[in-house]
Amino acid sequence: MKIYKSSIRRKRKRQLYYLIPAMVLWGFISWQINFSLIRLWRGIPHMFNLIGRMLQPDFSYILQVLPRLMETIEMAAVSSTLGVILGSLGALFVARNTAIHPIIPLLGNPFFTFLRTIPNLIWAAILVSIFSVGKFPGMIALTITATLITVKLLREYIETIPESVIKGVESVGATKIQTLRYGVLPMVFQQMAAVFFLVLEVNIRGATILGLVGAGGIGQILWRDLNHLRYDNLATLIILLFATILVIDLGSLWLRKGLKDLYIPAKTIPIFRLRQKVKWIVVFLLLIVGMTWLVNSLDITAERMILGLESGARMVLRMAQFEFSYAPRLVEGLMESLFIALFATVTGGVGALFLSYLTAYNTSPYPEVALFFKAVVNLLRTFPPIVVAIIFFRGVGPGPLAGAMALSIYTLGVMTKLYSEVIESTGENIQQGILITGAGKILSYRFGIVPHTFSNYISLLLYRFESNMRNSTILGVIGAGGIGTILANNIAWRNWERVGLLLAGVAILMMAVEKLSEKIRKKLV
Amino acid sequence: MISLKDIHVVYDKITPALRGVSLDFHDGEFVGIIGLSGSGKSTLLKTINGLVKPMKGKVCLDELVLGDLSGKKLREVRRNIGFVFQEFNLVERTSVLENVLIGRLGYLSTLKGFFGLFKDSDYEIAVAALDTVGLKTKITARAGQLSGGQKQRVAIAKTLTQEPRVILADEPVASLDRTSSTVVMDTFAKIRHKHKITIIINLHDVELARKYCDRLVGLRDGKVLFDKTTKEISNEDIQELYS
Ligand SMILES: Nc1ncnc2c1ncn2[C@@H]1O[C@H](COP(=O)(O)OP(=O)(O)OP(=O)(O)O)[C@@H](O)[C@H]1O
Ligand SMILES: [Mg+2]
Numbered sequence: 001m002k003i004y005k006s007s008i009r010r011k012r013k014r015q016l017y018y019l020i021p022a023m024v025l026w027g028f029i030s031w032q033i034n035f036s037l038i039r040l041w042r043g044i045p046h047m048f049n050l051i052g053r054m055l056q057p058d059f060s061y062i063l064q065v066l067p068r069l070m071e072t073i074e075m076a077a078v079s080s081t082l083g084v085i086l087g088s089l090g091a092l093f094v095a096r097n098t099a100i101h102p103i104i105p106l107l108g109n110p111f112f113t114f115l116r117t118i119p120n121l122i123w124a125a126i127l128v129s130i131f132s133v134g135k136f137p138g139m140i141a142l143t144i145t146a147t148l149i150t151v152k153l154l155r156e157y158i159e160t161i162p163e164s165v166i167k168g169v170e171s172v173g174a175t176k177i178q179t180l181r182y183g184v185l186p187m188v189f190q191q192m193a194a195v196f197f198l199v200l201e202v203n204i205r206g207a208t209i210l211g212l213v214g215a216g217g218i219g220q221i222l223w224r225d226l227n228h229l230r231y232d233n234l235a236t237l238i239i240l241l242f243a244t245i246l247v248i249d250l251g252s253l254w255l256r257k258g259l260k261d262l263y264i265p266a267k268t269i270p271i272f273r274l275r276q277k278v279k280w281i282v283v284f285l286l287l288i289v290g291m292t293w294l295v296n297s298l299d300i301t302a303e304r305m306i307l308g309l310e311s312g313a314r315m316v317l318r319m320a321q322f323e324f325s326y327a328p329r330l331v332e333g334l335m336e337s338l339f340i341a342l343f344a345t346v347t348g349g350v351g352a353l354f355l356s357y358l359t360a361y362n363t364s365p366y367p368e369v370a371l372f373f374k375a376v377v378n379l380l381r382t383f384p385p386i387v388v389a390i391i392f393f394r395g396v397g398p399g400p401l402a403g404a405m406a407l408s409i410y411t412l413g414v415m416t417k418l419y420s421e422v423i424e425s426t427g428e429n430i431q432q433g434i435l436i437t438g439a440g441k442i443l444s445y446r447f448g449i450v451p452h453t454f455s456n457y458i459s460l461l462l463y464r465f466e467s468n469m470r471n472s473t474i475l476g477v478i479g480a481g482g483i484g485t486i487l488a489n490n491i492a493w494r495n496w497e498r499v500g501l502l503l504a505g506v507a508i509l510m511m512a513v514e515k516l517s518e519k520i521r522k523k524l525v
Numbered sequence: 526m527i528s529l530k531d532i533h534v535v536y537d538k539i540t541p542a543l544r545g546v547s548l549d550f551h552d553g554e555f556v557g558i559i560g561l562s563g564s565g566k567s568t569l570l571k572t573i574n575g576l577v578k579p580m581k582g583k584v585c586l587d588e589l590v591l592g593d594l595s596g597k598k599l600r601e602v603r604r605n606i607g608f609v610f611q612e613f614n615l616v617e618r619t620s621v622l623e624n625v626l627i628g629r630l631g632y633l634s635t636l637k638g639f640f641g642l643f644k645d646s647d648y649e650i651a652v653a654a655l656d657t658v659g660l661k662t663k664i665t666a667r668a669g670q671l672s673g674g675q676k677q678r679v680a681i682a683k684t685l686t687q688e689p690r691v692i693l694a695d696e697p698v699a700s701l702d703r704t705s706s707t708v709v710m711d712t713f714a715k716i717r718h719k720h721k722i723t724i725i726i727n728l729h730d731v732e733l734a735r736k737y738c739d740r741l742v743g744l745r746d747g748k749v750l751f752d753k754t755t756k757e758i759s760n761e762d763i764q765e766l767y768s
Contacts, residue, residue, distance in 0.1 A: 162614075164610060164612055164614045165614050165615070165616060167576075167610075167614065168610060168613075168614030168615065168616075168680075169616070169627055169630070170603070171574065171603060171607075171608040172603065172604060172607075172627060172628050172630055172631050172683070172684075172687050173600040173601060173602075173603035173604030173605075173630070173631030173687070174600070174627070174630040174631060174638065175600065175630075175635045175638070177635050177638075177639060178630045178633075178635060178638040178639060181638065181639050182616060182623075182627050182630065182638075183616060186616050186618045186619045186623075187616070187618055190618055263667050265620060265665035265666065265667070266620070266665055267665060268665075269622070269648055269652070269664070272620075272622060272665070273648070276641045280640055280641075
């Protein structure tokens, strides 16, 4: 008996030993990002003031900015379409089982991984500085993001197609292209629709904020109102964006569900043959319509295009000549971004541990409470962190604190949603096993469910950390500190040698973080 | 006629799978290949259609030596040799008809095949093949929704539309239940009589092999242990093969 008691006590003590350094570390990180309760406290009235004004939107302003909103949606839709088409082709090239030559995936995948580490807003900022302010650079930036996401998702999907199915087509004497068309394309087509909506959801968020660097869309007005301190207009815009994103998310969710297992059989062979032909005619018509739409909506002259491409080439050349003397600033910026991401992950993550208790149906004291918190969590999650950051700018001024707080709230929302879903899917027996001993619901949560799902929790948290790293770079572009701010400044000054070095630094850190998190996650299972 | 001359196959330079196999398959024969797991049955079939390259020896289809073919010639030979897999290998997301039409790709140019511009005759052949395997009513169904036995019959129909001279089948009934196995084997017997196609089939079920094939080849450790007509096979032969 005594032995057990002392062993448990020792375990308690050990937990304490971990807790103290963790607290110290959190304190250090908080200090690094200038965390200050006093500043937050003083900022609260300003922020509530802003939120209060959001509750009285100026509808006449909505009508005024409606054309820009339509432009934003158009940008997202066109770039998603284009990106999914380009990305599907790319995926066929770099998937291991469909590549023409094994060397292509070997070189292609690291290249795409590198490009993926560069945030959308940075692409836009760079493109704005070579093609000048307007819709065009925004469109290209969104297309790049859409293409890269599609390549990643579809490549992973294509690689799950069994070799045997491909062999089954090859064995009739089909050529390589025919084999791709009949063995792989039917699978890819189905998946393409789902990927398109996913990309659209990402791009509508992207399109609304690209204007912050002058790349067109409603973000440009957002930025103007922010600089002119027109907080009433700003509030209206934020509500408008929120509603737009919500509608597109819901619509896309609904369509994705409907498309998932869509199969309409052709009743007879003549109908089947007619459909084969019509399918291609429709595809060609869509391509033509799409191209015309694209060219019309791009509003760029051939002259400007050539000029842009030339300066783009010069820019890439200059980027390749890293200015190594700038390395100290790079390290400084990366550290700050890292601290912002760490702070947000830990703060949001610990908060989610408590909030999940109230949000999951099977642990929440009353179902109504769960329902209420589910609504709150979805609200927190739908606001782009960049908009929340702007609200915090109002309270505590631009800088790492605002960025860290915005990301903490976003992390809290996403983590609570995901973790409460994990809790809801854990078996009743674990909770009951503890409830039976006479312990209350809270204790059964603390000693039953949380330890049981802890590895899921950590794994979700690691994903959040990766996402926060990316987001903290983006937030920096609008002035929330870290590497993003340094990058944005150097892009504005066209110090391409420095930008090259900074991008390489971001890429290396991002890839290292991804690798590390992947390793830890593998260890957990 | 297909003839194998002193075939040696070694995997990864260390695992011998076939050690000097010489066999002749005549047109219109229904040959069963039996043997323990690992005796080299699958390897033998894969060598015939060129999926596996022998280290030594020759595979001939009439006067044509298969070993050194590539590109267009290789595809032409593949078209002549149908292959039925144990796991059916259908494209499950598309219709039965589309899966069967895949068998016609070998007769189309790359471009026409890509756009699915099959000729009237291609459709007639495909429908006839589905009729032969007894699945004419399932033409428009989605391949993924069929039962295992039906999937395998669709795979056979696909192979039939290739209009091959030989069909190689690697344990085509191993993942099917008793009734579906019989239906599939009946289908093989039927097409053999109807189309005069040579059928070479790997089976682990000796009873099925004795019931359907007119000649049995026993493989053991990569060598031919016996090669007799089904009537000549004795129980001792079988016992020796599986001991
Ligand atoms: N791709 C491969 N790489 C390496 N060794 C292989 C490969 N395929 C088969 N072998 C080996 O070659 C030998 C013969 O295998 P084969 O698949 O031809 O046997 P089989 O008679 O078809 O067996 P089963 O009844 O289990 O299908 C076995 O020892 C097997 O381990
Ligand atoms: Mg085998």
